[in-house]
Every structure is written in structure tokens, then in C-alpha cells.
Amino acid sequence: MNVLSKVKIRTRLLVAVLVPVLFTAATLAWITASQIQANGEDELKRLENSLLEARKAGLQNLIDAAEAVVLEAKNDPSMTEAEAKEAAAARLRSIRFDETNYVFAYTRDVYNLAYAPDPSKEGPTKNPVVRGLVADLFAAARGEGFYGYDWMNPASGNEEPKMSYSTIIPDWDWMIGAGVYITDIDRQVAAAREDIEAGMAEALGFILLVTVVVVVIALVIGVFVGRSVTRPLKNVSNMMQEIADGEGDLRQRLPDEGTDELAELGRRFNAFV
Known part of the structure; x- marks a missing residue:
């Protein structure tokens, strides 16, 4: 048995109107959300790359300037090598940026040559974490110079991502560099x-609002069309029942104006009685 035969015609009409509307709205919402999300991820990636590249460019410019300061002392003929190294280290200690950041310098055997926040901590270090980091920075300096890692941030007391740039001073085999925390990125x-x-929630909210309005309009139209179909059918059914019961007034007539199926049904019924 056809399942639809158990459903009233008015209900069928409403379903026929509402299902396409709801399907279209759901599809539109899915497409909109997917597009916004895809575009948003691309935009976030571009933003992150832009901010990181700007930070890296700033570090490189700073270390290029610091390298020039060291080379100036190194190439000064009026100073011995020891005097030039001391002068270069002193100049590096004087370089500060972003209030709390500084330029550091190490030898390959992890001797701290310049530590502006606390010069008393300069000298050899046996800290395995620092030794490993310095080795990585020397390796990075032989390449593009940039190295990302996590490091304790004194301001927050937490380990945070940091980006450093380093370069090597030839002959002296110094590694000078600087780093910045990139948590703000x-x-x-x-x-x-x-x-x-x-923005996505706002767009989906607008789609939902439009969907509700369209559904209400579709319901009104569906009810109106449903009544225009079911009311004549109900009249035919009632009159046929009265005739079957022997109580029908054979002089009654159904509306037969128009060219639709209901008008045709009315004409045939009127001809029958």
C-alpha cells in the first residue's frame, strides 16, 4: 500500500512546499559556513605569516646592525684583538630593544660574552638546556639564521614560543643573536x-531568519492552496455520501468554472446527477 495514501492531501501539499524550502536553506547554510570557514582559515594563515615575517625581519635588521658594530671594533687597527673583543662585547651589552629584549653573544664552547640584563652571569655555563640551545643557534646561523623554540618567559613565568635570529662573526667564531617571544602573534x-x-554566526543567523520568514510564507501559501484543493474534494465526498445514504439532493451542483482538474470533476459530477 502506498504510504502517501495514508496522508491527507493538505499535509502532502504542505510537505511538498516545505521540504524544498528547508533543504535549500540547509544547503545554503552549509555552503556559507564552509566558504566562510575556508576563507577564514586562509586569512588567518596569511595574518600569522605576515606577523611572523615582520617579526623575523625586525630581528634580522637588528642583528645586522649588531654585526656591523662588532665588525667595526674587530676591524679597528688601533685595538688589539683582546681590546676589540672587549669593546665589541660592551657595545652588544648596550643594545636593548622592546624595553626588555637584548642581544646575546656566545662562543662555540658556550661562553656567554654579553648578557645585558645581568653581566655578572656572563662566562661559561654548564646548563645542558642552554648548551643545547646555543648549539642549535650556531647551526641555525650557518643556514637562514632563524630558529624557533619554547623558552621560559620571566614576565609570565611560563614557557612560551620564541623566535631567534643569529649570525656568526668570522675568525672570532662568535655567535650573536636576539630573540623575541611570539605569544602575542x-x-x-x-x-x-x-x-x-x-561573522559566520551572524551570517548563519541571517540565513535562519530568512528561512523562518520563507517557511511562514510557504505555510500560508500551502494552507491556502491546500484549502482550495481539499474543500471541493470534501464537498464531493459529502454529496456522494448523501447520495449513497439516499438523502442526497440531486439538484445540488458543484462549482465547475475553470480549467483545472477540480472544475473538470465538478462538471462530470453535475452531469452524473
Whole structure:
């Protein structure tokens, strides 16, 4: 038995109207959300790369300037090598940026040559973590110079991502470099992500509002069309029942104006009685 035969015609009409509307709205919402999310991820990636590249460019420019300062002392003929090294280290100690950041210098055997925050800590170190980091920075200096790692941030007391740039002073075999924490980049990207998610929620909210309005309009149209179909059918059914019961008034007529199926049914019924 056909399942639809158990469903009233009015209900069928409403379903026929509402299902396409809801399907279209759901599809539109899915496409919109997917597009916003895809574009948002691309935009976040571009933002993160842009911020990181700007930070890296700043570090490289700083170390290029610090290298020039060291080479100036190194190439000064009026100073001995020891005097030039001491002068270069003193100049590196004087370089500060972003209030708390500084330029550091190490020898390959991990001797700290310049530590602006506390010069008393300069000298050899046996800390295995520092020794490993210095080795990595020497290796990075032989390549592009950049090296990312996690390091304790005194300001927050937590390990945070940091980016450093280093270069090697020829002949002296010094490694000079500087680093900056890039946690703020993560915060900026997270804030941008929240803005994108808010925009997506707003777009989906608008789609939902439009869907509700369209559904209400579709319901009104569906009810109106349903009544225009079911009311004549109900009249035919009632009259046929009265005739079957022997109580029908054979002089009654159904509306037969028009060219639709209901008008045709009315004409045939009128001809029958």
C-alpha cells in the first residue's frame, strides 16, 4: 500500500512546499559556513605569516646592525684583538630593544660574552638546556639564521614560543643573536579567529531568519492552496455520501468554472446527477 495514501492531501501539499524550502536553506547554510570557514582559515594563515615575517625581519635588521658594530671594533687597527673583543662585547651589552629584549653573544664552547640584563652571569655555563640551545643557534646561523623554540618567559613565568635570529662573526667564531617571544602573534590570530567565527554566526543567523520568514510564507501559501484543493474534494465526498445514504439532493451542483482538474470533476459530477 502506498504510504502517501495514508496522508491527507493538505499535509502532502504542505510537505511538498516545505521540504524544498528547508533543504535549500540547509544547503545554503552549509555552503556559507564552509566558504566562510575556508576563507577564514586562509586569512588567518596569511595574518600569522605576515606577523611572523615582520617579526623575523625586525630581528634580522637588528642583528645586522649588531654585526656591523662588532665588525667595526674587530676591524679597528688601533685595538688589539683582546681590546676589540672587549669593546665589541660592551657595545652588544648596550643594545636593548622592546624595553626588555637584548642581544646575546656566545662562543662555540658556550661562553656567554654579553648578557645585558645581568653581566655578572656572563662566562661559561654548564646548563645542558642552554648548551643545547646555543648549539642549535650556531647551526641555525650557518643556514637562514632563524630558529624557533619554547623558552621560559620571566614576565609570565611560563614557557612560551620564541623566535631567534643569529649570525656568526668570522675568525672570532662568535655567535650573536636576539630573540623575541611570539605569544602575542597567537593572541592576535586567536582574536581574528573570534571575529571570523562571529561573522559566520551572524551570517548563519541571517540565513535562519530568512528561512523562518520563507517557511511562514510557504505555510500560508500551502494552507491556502491546500484549502482550495481539499474543500471541493470534501464537498464531493459529502454529496456522494448523501447520495449513497439516499438523502442526497440531486439538484445540488458543484462549482465547475475553470480549467483545472477540480472544475473538470465538478462538471462530470453535475452531469452524473
